[in-house]
Amino acid sequence: MPIVIHPSEILETIEMIKYLKFDVRAVTLSLSLMDCIDSDLSSLMKKVERKFREVLPSFVQTVEDVADKYQVPIVNKRLSITPLSMLIEPYASLSLENGKASLMKLSSLIDALAKECGIDYVGGLSAYVARGSTPGDRAVLSSIAEVLSSTERLFSSINAAQTGIGVNVDAILEVSKQIKELSEKTPKGIGCVKLGVFANLPEDVPFMPAAHHGQNMPDMALHIAISGPGVIEHAIKARCQGKNLTDLLDEIKRVVFKITRVGELVGREIAKRMGIKLCTVDLSLAPTPTVGDSVADIIEAMGIESFGAPGTLAALMLLTEALRRAGSMAATNIGGLSGVMLPGSEDLGLTEAMKRGSASLWTLIASCSICSTGLDMICIPGDTPIEVIAGLISDVLSIGVMNSKSLGVRLIPVPGSKPGDEVDFGGLLGKTVVLDVGSFTPRSFILRGGEISHYKHRW
Secondary structure (H helix, E strand, O other), rough: OOOOOOOHHHHHHHHHHOOOEEEEEEEEEEEHHHHOOOHHHHHHHHHHHHHHHHHHHHHHHHHHHHHHHHHHOOEEEEEEEEHHHHHHHHHOOOHHHHHHHHHHHHHHHHHHHHHHOOOEEEEEEEEEEOOOOHHHHHHHHHHHHHHHHHHOOOOEEEEEEEOOOEEEHHHHHHHHHHHHHHHHHHHHHHHHHHEEEEEEOOOOOOOOOOOOOOOOOOEEEEEEEEEOHHHHHHHHHOOOOOHHHHHHHHHHHHHHHHHHHHHHHHHHHHHHHHHEEEEEEOOOEOOOOEEEEEEHHHHHHHHHOOOOOOHHHHHHHHHHHHHHHHHHHHOOOOOOOOEOEEEEEHHHHHHOOOOOOOOHHHHHHHHHHOOOEEEEEEEEOOOOOHHHHHHHHHHHHHHHOOOOOEEOOOOOOOEEOOOOOEOOHHHHHHHHOOOOOOOOOHHHOOOOOOOOEEOOOOO
């Protein structure tokens, strides 16, 4: 059914783009590389290179043409691929070292090709290990720091927990070691930005580091990520003064419908031109570290004095409900994370709340019960013990498992830092405050290892 747009909607959309920082945050091409698998590594790499050169230049050009046609800014052109743990399985089965060497060569090739073809980010250094690991998974888990510190555009996602399965503490502990090593290999620990650990990781996420090409995807598909915190904040301030929470919800729903519809329109056009399926639109409101583009500011515009004050979770619930209800009406298929994002360094309003002291590490962990991204882009002291990192990850992923929701953790141990220090990563990564993890340790619990199983009725 064609999308019908009224002239007044066009004018309002122009205002959103020109003055309120609305954009399509990312167009992500999800590409299967299963047809490239080969017992010979050289043959595999040649097949990957051939497929990239056949597909990616036309994808990049199509995105640019559609952005120009509709005059809608598209911030990133991204690629998600088959988890590399699956591609290197034949080589990792011979030995762990052979798997790691093969992974390094393949990752370097993918990184170079992405840069050459105009792709901003690639998601796919990924593994599903909630129930255990294969040789390919183990090669990925033990190589994360080395691969991410030596490549520019490659991102990693590890699904270490799943509802109905449980939490794999062994895998979390290994990833925590990699986080620590990666922080020491890169300035300010910035390499950790490219690594996320997840529970219930969806297969259709357009955002990094979660993006990868899942097993339920067609050979090629398209995912769209929208962004419009500034639009919603403006609507609340301009049209909701003196209104009750019911009216506030309705106004946010109206705005969310509009920005989601723009994403759907752009996505359909790109998919049509490429002859592929528009798989999903991710409803997540992705903030940026610029004034007027903050999710925390939306919460404060509702009437919360400072993000993290009592009532914050209720306000987050209201915003989440508006996203889900209006988004499901505006898009044919919604997917990915589709919730409220609170990335520590990428949300200027959240950073300011941290400085004021209303938002702490524990505030953000509590927010995981409502939000979709989990504990995201959070800086912690560089000397934080590995078992404390593993404990924080286990806590968040356990919330995801018990509540059957997708959650992730992206922690950045900043070498040489202490609680309260400010860290500036620059650009879209923004700046934030190093948060206090406390002085107590879960060491004796975490080092027990093993898995925390989860029971869920399946009938």
